[in-house]
Amino acid sequence: MQIKKKFLGGIFCSLSALLMAVEPQAAGDGQPAPQLRIVTSFYPVYIATLNVAKDIPGVQVVNLTKPFTGCLHDYQLVPDDLKTLANADVFIINGAGMESFLEKAVREIPQLKTIDAGKNIALIKDKNGANPHVWLSVTLAMKQVQNITAGLIERDPAHASLYQHNCDDYVHKLEVLRSRMKAELKQLKSREIVTFHEAFPYFAQEFDFKIVAVVERDPGSEPSAREMVETVQLIKKHKARAIFIEPQYPDKSAHAIAHETGASVCLLDPAVTGPMTENAYLQIMEKNLAALVKTLKD
Ligand SMILES: [Zn+2]
Known part of the structure; x- marks a missing residue:
């Protein structure tokens, strides 16, 4: 990465x-x-x-x-x-x-x-x-x-x-x-999410999610101990259910935070790697839709 x-x-x-x-x-x-x-x-x-x-x-x-x-x-x-x-x-x-x-x-x-x-x-x-x-x-x-x-x-x-x-x-x-994404994502009650790097504000803006914390604030560097503690506090405060990690980044810190908070860890793909094919973006976004629905429904 x-x-x-x-x-x-x-x-x-x-x-x-x-x-x-x-x-x-x-x-x-x-x-x-x-x-x-x-x-x-x-x-x-x-x-x-x-x-x-x-x-x-x-x-x-x-x-x-x-x-x-x-x-x-x-x-x-x-x-x-x-x-x-x-x-x-x-x-x-x-x-x-x-x-x-x-x-x-x-x-x-x-x-x-x-x-x-x-x-x-x-x-x-x-x-x-x-x-x-x-x-x-x-x-x-x-x-x-x-x-x-x-x-x-x-x-x-x-x-x-x-x-x-x-x-x-x-x-x-x-x-x-x-x-389709708007229709399906509108149904979700839980709208507060934690993401891995600062990749998703435009996604959140479009589909009406609130990003309450970002695990890795500076892309490419591990979060500091203090940042980890802050993230744990934010997740608890907002009762965020899941930390969305990205397939392109190591997920050790996300798993540690999940362990602390009881939140689950799921994949949300920022579409920066993948198959070099025409429909790749469409397919990646379909997978993101499915992951969000699965994690945040009911
Ligand atoms: Zn990026």
């Missing part, structure tokens, strides 16, 4: 020489090279883009970070990333500050064209600044899909109607998902 990449600054050879040495990658196996090479920053942006660019001839979607990387809070670019970006016709980001490495990327590759999927989205601010986990609101995920579509149409107007068709199709699937 929090894989610290070795900082590029340590590399001795000149970066511009490295980039000049990068040949456009041949497609191999007799396939023509793609006409539009789209690179996405990380998993949720990749899945959204896969849907928008589906079945469009000559368009290739590549994800920059490894599928198991997860959120990019502490991510640092490695030389291979710069090669991938140097070969990109367009780079699609989540925005909202998730890609903290972006300034460096733009500095190294000034010709890099970027589409910000988070454009014109109202952000929730907390003590760490704007919260970047917008895709966990299904409504905002739709907005991201629309932003990606607008950006791709601008870059590749020849395929405008295909992008738009794919966008409408996927947004419709997201609308169906959102209606």
Whole structure:
């Protein structure tokens, strides 16, 4: 999850020489090279883009970070990333500050064209600044899909109607998902939840949950003893029934807190890793819906 990449600054050879040495990658196996090479920053942006660019001839979607990387809070670019970006016709980001490495990327590759999927989205601010986990609101995920579509149409107007068709199709699937989630989650009496990292405020806002505590406040660092005690007190005070952990993070502290409070531990997936397939986001959200209903019903 929090894989610290070795900082590029340590590399001795000149970066511009490295980039000049990068040949456009041949497609191999007799396939023509793609006409539009789209690179996405990380998993949720990749899945959204896969849907928008589906079945469009000559368009290739590549994800920059490894599928198991997860959120990019502490991510640092490695030389291979710069090669991938140097070969990109367009780079699609989540925005909202998730890609903290972006300034460096733009500095190294000034010709890099970027589409910000988070454009014109109202952000929730907390003590760490704007919260970047917008895709966990299904409504905002739709907005991201629309932003990606607008950006791709601008870059590749020849395929405008295909992008738009794919966008409408996927947004419709997201609308169906959102209606079902709203209908089922509305029934739940218990609306106070404890989550693992600060990934769920947009989800909570959309589906009317209250996050009473977050186990790991600083992604990638274990909570301090004092933070653990505070979390236990908050769970007891609000009679929260479950701690929702994330498959991408170690869950030792969550289990310790559960043991103290009698709360159960369940999975809530922030959709930052998973299968690299079109329907992955829909499937992950379906699982989240089922987990919430199972844990918080009656
Ligand atoms: Zn995160």
